[in-house]
Structure formats: structure tokens, C-alpha cells
Amino acid sequence: MSKILVGLKRVVDYNVRVRVKPDGTGVVTDGVKMSINPFDEIALEEALRIKEKGGATEVVVVSIGPADTQQQLRTGLAMGADRAILVQTDTAIEPLAAAKVFLKLIEKENPQIVLLGKQGIDDDNNQTGQMLAALWDRPQATFASKVELDGGKAKVTREVDAGLETIEVDLPAVFTTDLRLNEPRYVKLPDIMKAKKKPLDTVAIASLGVDTAPQFKTTKYEPPAARSKGIMVKDVAELVAALKQKGLV
Amino acid sequence: MAKILIVAEHAGGKLNPSTAKCVACASKIDGAQIDIAVFATDGAAVAAEAAKIQGVKTVLTVNNAANAEPLAAVLAPQVAAVAANYTHVFGPSTTFGKDLMPRVAALLGVGQLSDIAAVEGAYKFRRPVYAGNAIISVEAPQDKKLVATVRTASFQAAPQGGSAGVEAANVSASLPSHTRFVSRSAAATGRPDLQTASRVVSGGRALGSADNFKIIFGLADKMGAGVGASRAAVDAGYAANDLQVGQTGKIIAPELYVAIGISGAIQHLTGIKDARTIVAINKDAEAPIFEVADIGLVGDLFTIVPELEKALG
Ligand SMILES: Cc1cc2nc3c(=O)[nH]c(=O)nc-3n(C[C@H](O)[C@H](O)[C@H](O)COP(=O)(O)OP(=O)(O)OC[C@H]3O[C@@H](n4cnc5c(N)ncnc54)[C@H](O)[C@@H]3O)c2cc1C
Ligand SMILES: Cc1cc2nc3c(=O)[nH]c(=O)nc-3n(C[C@H](O)[C@H](O)[C@H](O)COP(=O)(O)OP(=O)(O)OC[C@H]3O[C@@H](n4cnc5c(N)ncnc54)[C@H](O)[C@@H]3O)c2cc1C
Numbered sequence: 092m093s094k095i096l097v098g099l100k101r102v103v104d105y106n107v108r109v110r111v112k113p114d115g116t117g118v119v120t121d122g123v124k125m126s127i128n129p130f131d132e133i134a135l136e137e138a139l140r141i142k143e144k145g146g147a148t149e150v151v152v153v154s155i156g157p158a159d160t161q162q163q164l165r166t167g168l169a170m171g172a173d174r175a176i177l178v179q180t181d182t183a184i185e186p187l188a189a190a191k192v193f194l195k196l197i198e199k200e201n202p203q204i205v206l207l208g209k210q211g212i213d214d215d216n217n218q219t220g221q222m223l224a225a226l227w228d229r230p231q232a233t234f235a236s237k238v239e240l241d242g243g244k245a246k247v248t249r250e251v252d253a254g255l256e257t258i259e260v261d262l263p264a265v266f267t268t269d270l271r272l273n274e275p276r277y278v279k280l281p282d283i284m285k286a287k288k289k290p291l292d293t294v295a296i297a298s299l300g301v302d303t304a305p306q307f308k309t310t311k312y313e314p315p316a317a318r319s320k321g322i323m324v325k326d327v328a329e330l331v332a333a334l335k336q337k338g339l340v
Numbered sequence: 341m342a343k344i345l346i347v348a349e350h351a352g353g354k355l356n357p358s359t360a361k362c363v364a365c366a367s368k369i370d371g372a373q374i375d376i377a378v379f380a381t382d383g384a385a386v387a388a389e390a391a392k393i394q395g396v397k398t399v400l401t402v403n404n405a406a407n408a409e410p411l412a413a414v415l416a417p418q419v420a421a422v423a424a425n426y427t428h429v430f431g432p433s434t435t436f437g438k439d440l441m442p443r444v445a446a447l448l449g450v451g452q453l454s455d456i457a458a459v460e461g462a463y464k465f466r467r468p469v470y471a472g473n474a475i476i477s478v479e480a481p482q483d484k485k486l487v488a489t490v491r492t493a494s495f496q497a498a499p500q501g502g503s504a505g506v507e508a509a510n511v512s513a514s515l516p517s518h519t520r521f522v523s524r525s526a527a528a529t530g531r532p533d534l535q536t537a538s539r540v541v542s543g544g545r546a547l548g549s550a551d552n553f554k555i556i557f558g559l560a561d562k563m564g565a566g567v568g569a570s571r572a573a574v575d576a577g578y579a580a581n582d583l584q585v586g587q588t589g590k591i592i593a594p595e596l597y598v599a600i601g602i603s604g605a606i607q608h609l610t611g612i613k614d615a616r617t618i619v620a621i622n623k624d625a626e627a628p629i630f631e632v633a634d635i636g637l638v639g640d641l642f643t644i645v646p647e648l649e650k651a652l653g
Contacts, residue, residue, distance in 0.1 A: 108606065109470040118474050130588075186442070187451040214469050215587065216454045218442035221412065225446035230413055230519040233439045236581065246522065251435040252535065252590070253351065254526035254582045258411065261518040270571065270588060271581060306451040306484065311477040315468070315613065321634040327647040330619070333635050337617055339539075339596045340563065340652060 094149045094200055095138040098193065098207040098219070099167050100128040101160045105212055111314045118312060127163045130208025132170075133268040136275040137238060138206050139171045146240045149173050151200060155192055157181050161291060168286035169278040175289070180296040180303070188303040190222035195299045197227060202263060204245075209234050209267040220267035230260035234269040342372040342462045345426040347419055347444075348390055348399075349410075349436045350378065355389040357536050358432035358490075360497035365490040366430055367395045367498060368459035375400060377422050377509070379407045379415050387506045394502040400509040409521035410436055416443035417513035423448060423485065428462075433489035433591075434535070445487035453480060453488040467491070471587045472610035492535065493593040493614050526582075529567075531557075534583060537566030539596040540615075542585055545572035546601025546623075546641060553578040555645045556600060562649050568592070570602045586611035601641045604629030621645070 103109055104124040111118055127135075138150045152167035154160045155178040164175040178192050193205065210217040224231035232238075232247035236255065239246040240262075249256045250269045296303060324330045334340040344366045349356040359376065366374045375398045376390045383401035390399045400422065406414050419440070423429045429444060431437035433455050445452040458466040463480045465488070480486045534540060541563060543556035553573065560567045569579035571586060585592060587607040593614035600621045602608060609632055612618060620633035623640050630636045637644060 103470070105607070109473040111474045118470060185451050187446060190446060210588065212471065212587070215471070216452070217438045218445070218452050218454060221439065221442035222446035222452075224413070225416060225443040228516075230516070231439070231443065232519075233412070234435060249435075250581050251524075252582060254524065254580065256524045257522040259520045259522050264518075269581075271575060306481055307453065308479040309476045310464075310479055313475045313477075315472055315475055318613070318618075318632050318634070321618070321630075321632075321636060323630070323636045323638070326637070326639075327644060327651050330635060330637050330648065331651045334596075334619070339617060 093147045094151060094202040095141060095147045096193070096196065096200060096202040096205045097131070097135045097138045097150060097152045097167070097172065099131045099135065099152045099154045099163050100208065100211050101125050101154060101156045101163045102128045102211055102213040105129055111312045115311050115313060125159070125163070127166060128208050128211050130210060130212070130268050130270075132275040133270070133272050134206035134208055135167055135170055135172060136273045137268060138204070140273065141204070141238070141240065147203065151176060151202070153178065153193065153196060155180060155184060155189055155296065164291055165286050166278060168289045168291070169282040170276060171282070173289065175291040177291065177293045178296050178299065179293055184303045185305050185307065186216050186218035187222055187306070188301065189219045190226055191301040191303070192296065192299060193219070193223050194226050195301060204262065205265045207265065207267050209269055220265045224265040227265070230264040231267070232258060232260055232264060233267045235266050236269050236271045238266060238272070342369050342428055343426045344369065344372050344374050344428040344430060345423055346374065346376045347429070347431040347437070347440065348376050348378045348386060349432055349434060350380065350386045353385045355386050356432070356434070356436075357497050358434050358437070358492045359390060360393050361492045361495040362430045362432050362490045363393050363395050363498040364495040365456055365459060366428070369462045372462070373397050375426075377402060377419070379404070379418055381405055381408050391504040391506055392500050392502050393504070394499050396502050396504040399504050399506045401506065402509050402511050406515050410440070411519050411521060412440040412443045413519040414515050415440055416447055417515060418511045419444045420447040421511045421513045422509060426485070428486045428488070431489050433491050437489045441487055441489050448485055448487060450484050450487055453478060453486065455491040456488050457491045457494040468610070471606050472613055473606065491591065493591045531560060532564065532566040534566045534568055534585070535590055535592060538594055539563055539565035540568045540592060540594045541565045541598045541600065542568035542570065542602060543573055543579065543600050544570040544602030545576065547573060547578050550578045559645055559649050562652050565596070565598070566594075570608050599629050599633070600645060602629055603627050604632065
């Protein structure tokens, strides 16, 4: 049985314009729309495509979060995942702790591939996959834009600053997804009904015996510095004059 | 006292400017001792460059045939070994550093602070979250090694003129063979590098095709500028992936940023909010890009861009 484990993080939807609370203790999340981290949708889509091509027999989606995270896991099941695991916690955990939780699940599930997003669009940390690969002592292929499996190996094309880089890794391995890996499928209504019958196990984070105490302390949230109001010009001549005045051309 | 190790980023025997930006960040910590480590097959040339950065005490070279390509799985155990003598380990928040540093942190059994945007103390920093919609102040524990990446757009490269010593470091770490480099395709454009260019001209979905996108290259060449693109333009295949500017692409801070046919989605804006001057050209007067633009021009890019190119002589 070759399995793929996929991380689905519950985050504030990317369309929401996030605002800092006036008292600086956090951002406004009450009543805000929550969704699956977009990179994780891409991770799930890739896992499903691998399974559809015969490269895996089971796709398991995993989320670490509060009870409400069941919504995102159900969406993952409706997309086509076979099974879901919710590791329940009411406090936010840091990437190292998330990696430790994933490692515990790996020990139990024995996946060939773990697919995560390259970053959560909330905290933008870009850490969890790399940390997990280190703790698991296995390869990592981050920022993947193409994955080709070949027996016990995978060739992965990665989006790097200089262009595209291809590496080959032995499986099992951790992949993190970049935007252009694929375009996730839409969920169809009958699939939502079917997803209700698929297994979703809930595990209390404490039962896993990992240290999830945060290492970092956020002392303050502030809105970013606002840019000063600009000017509108009416044609190219005015634009060039304005640029000249600033010494930019 | 803080002893800071910076992992050098380099390619083709040349030091990446991101390293001098990490030094600039580290220099903001009072009394810090700053060393740089160069992991390469033969790091002599890169180390000589690194030794000239002001504020650096020692440059360590770790030569190993396995270090020919920057594979995180191979480099991380070596960085972790060298890190033993340091209180802080910094890398740039480029794809090189983002790939490597969390792996180093996990090997050291600590968390990582991503994207330092400002230094408030040896263990107190500021960083953006939520696509730059919030800036948080974060405190790290003083009894643990601090592994962090530096948001390169937030720092001016530390100046030249230093004369650090160069030493070979012996590292014993067992290196994995499970990860192998295959190839890299970098488009050699001859244009200024997007991440360090002082001027950048960017095109969006409005360009409509890879062929049309050439007018962006034309204008950029006239201005001596680097070229950027929105995600929509990259997804549609008008521009290469390494040109994407934004939350999930490159975060840049040029003197001049010209956004052409780009609407100004938050994910794009977070990549340019440190630009000194933003110029927007868009046919929709209501486009959100105008809210952040210093100079805005409403109109059709297909008439404006050729006119502008001509006006610039
Ligand atoms: C310095 C620092 C300050 C913090 N401050 C706060 C704070 O003030 N308030 C607060 O609420 N939280 C805070 N956190 C914790 C934070 O909320 C996140 O839970 C945690 O850091 C993961 O962030 P990320 O998604 O950016 O990780 P990334 O490493 O960017 O995530 C990459 C991928 O890992 C997987 N993954 C990560 N987390 C999960 C998960 N829970 N479930 C399933 N898959 C997952 C996903 O596939 C995701 O795409 C802080 C963390 C740090 C390091
Ligand atoms: C997880 C996630 C991450 C993302 N990361 C990034 C990122 O890193 N970078 C990024 O850029 N985006 C990113 N995006 C995408 C972002 O949300 C927007 O979809 C994208 O930036 C839009 O690109 P655009 O402005 O080129 O296209 P559009 O929004 O379609 O805007 C095109 C603009 O061109 C104008 N226009 C059309 N024709 C003309 C003409 N003839 N002359 C002048 N103007 C014209 C229109 O008025 C419009 O304003 C991300 C999205 C998600 C979900």
C-alpha cells in the first residue's frame, strides 16, 4: 500500500483583507471566511493525480487545528481524499511543532510521499516541510512545479530565484508545492454528499506526546506603514516630467 | 554577546548580494561578532569577496565535493555542525535560504524566525505576516540558538571595505546521498537581476500574450531596468516564473517600480511595498494599484508604453 499524506492548513481566505485589531493583540478573525491554504489545495490535487495515475493507493489529508477545521478536511475529502485526520488543538502551534506532529503520523501511516504547501498564506513561514524532512531524515523537494515519479525515486522541478532547478530524490520524501504545480479541481455537489461518509478521525494533540509549547512570543501586531498619497498625471509627457523631477530618468 | 553565523549564498563562484544584506541585518545587533560560512567545492573566490564586506570578522570555508550544488539536505548537517559555536544563524530569505534554514533549525532542535524585517534587539525582531497586512514584533528565547532568515528587501547591503580573515573549517557530518542535483535552467537575460535592480518594469495579465509582453522588455531595456511580472502573467506563460513579484514570488525594493497592466492585488503589493517610487499604468481608474502608486496614469498600455519608450529617447 503506497500512501500519500497531505497537509491541509485552515487559514483566513486569500480574498480577505486582513486587518490588525486596534489594541494590537492580533488580527481580526471573527466572522472572517476561512479556507484551505491555497498551496495545500495544490498539494492535494497533486496527490490525487498521482493516485489516479496508479502511483499511490491512498490519499490521507491531515490538519492541525481547532474542531472547525473539519470543514476544510471535508472539502479535502470531497475533492477526492480517501480519509482525513484532524489533530485537534485550540492554540496555534509553530512550524517545528507541526513538523513533529506530522512525524508522529508518518510513524503510524508510513507514507511514500508527504505533500505540503510551501507556505501558509497567514504566517508565511515557509518552514514546516523542510523541518519535517530534517526530523524524518528524508529528502525534501521544496517549491515544486513539476513532480515525476519513477519507481522508488522522484524527479522534481523546483521554482528557484534563478529559474527552474531539477533534483532527483529517493522516496519516501517530502514535497512542498509552488503555485504552478497544477490547478486544483472544483468540488462537485455529489462529491460533497459522498465525502460525508468518508472517515474523519480526530486525535487530541496531547495524545501524540509531542512538545508543542511555542518558542517565540509575538508581543505586538501593527498595521504596515501607509504609503503617502501619490499624484495622477494625465499623459506620457507629464509622467516623464514627474519622473525627471524625482531624478528617476 | 551575540555570535552570528551567516550562511553565504553564491553561484558560479560569485557571492550573491543577499549575503551583504544579511550582514547589514546582523550589524544592527549591538556588539555582535559576525562570521560568514561559505560551503562550496572550493570557496576561495567567494570567501575573498565575503571578506570585503564591512563588519565581518572571519570567513569560514567549508570545502567538500558534495557542496557543488546548494542541496539543502546536504548543506544542512554541515551548517548545523558549524553553528555549534554561535548564538545566531542567519540566512537570506531567498529560495536558497528558505529551502535550507528551516532544515538547519530542525536539526538543531529549534524553531525558525522567518523574514526579519527590522531588528529591535538581539532576540527581538519585526516581521510581516498575512501578506504584509500586519507587522508583528517577535521575541525569541535567549537560552536557545536563534535560526532566522533575513528579508533582503528590508536591508541595504553592508558596504565594502572590510578585511576579514579567511579560515578553512573542518566539518565532520555524515552527508546523505538521497538527494541529487539534475539540472538548472536559468534564462541568461543580460538584464539587471530583479532582486537587486534599482529599477523594475513589471507587466500583468493585460499584456495578453508572451509576444505582447516584449514591449515590457523593450521599455525595461530603454530604462536599464530589470523585468518583473504578476502571477497572472506568469501563470499564463507570458513571463518566466522567476520574474514573479509578490507574496509568493520575489519581494523587492527598487528605487523605481513601474506596474503596467497590473491590478494591484494584495499578494502583488506585498512584494513592492518597499519600493521608493511606484508608477502605475492601468486603463481602469479604480484599479487598487493606484492606491499605492506615487505616480498614476490612466490609459491603454498599448499606446502609453510605446509613447513612453519614445519620450525616453
Ligand atoms: C515567530 C512566530 C510567531 C507566531 N505568532 C503567532 C501569533 O501571534 N498568533 C498565532 O495565532 N500564531 C502564531 N504563530 C504560529 C502560526 O499560527 C502557525 O500555526 C505556524 O507557524 C505554521 O505557520 P505556517 O502555516 O506559516 O507554516 P508553513 O511552514 O508556511 O506551512 C507550510 C505548510 O505546512 C503545512 N502545515 C503547517 N501548519 C499546518 C497545520 N496546522 N495543519 C496542517 N498542515 C499544516 C501545510 O501544508 C502548509 O502549507 C507564530 C509562529 C511563529 C514561528
Ligand atoms: C496563494 C496566492 C498567492 C499569490 N501570489 C501572488 C504573487 O506572488 N504575485 C502576484 O502578482 N500575484 C499573486 N497572486 C495572484 C493575485 O491574487 C492576482 O490574481 C494577480 O496579482 C493578478 O495579476 P494582474 O494584476 O496581472 O491581473 P488582473 O488582476 O487581471 O489585472 C489586470 C489589470 O490590467 C488592466 N488592464 C487591462 N487591459 C489594459 C490595457 N490595455 N492597458 C492598461 N491596463 C489594462 C486591468 O484594468 C486590470 O487592472 C496570488 C494569489 C494567491 C491565491
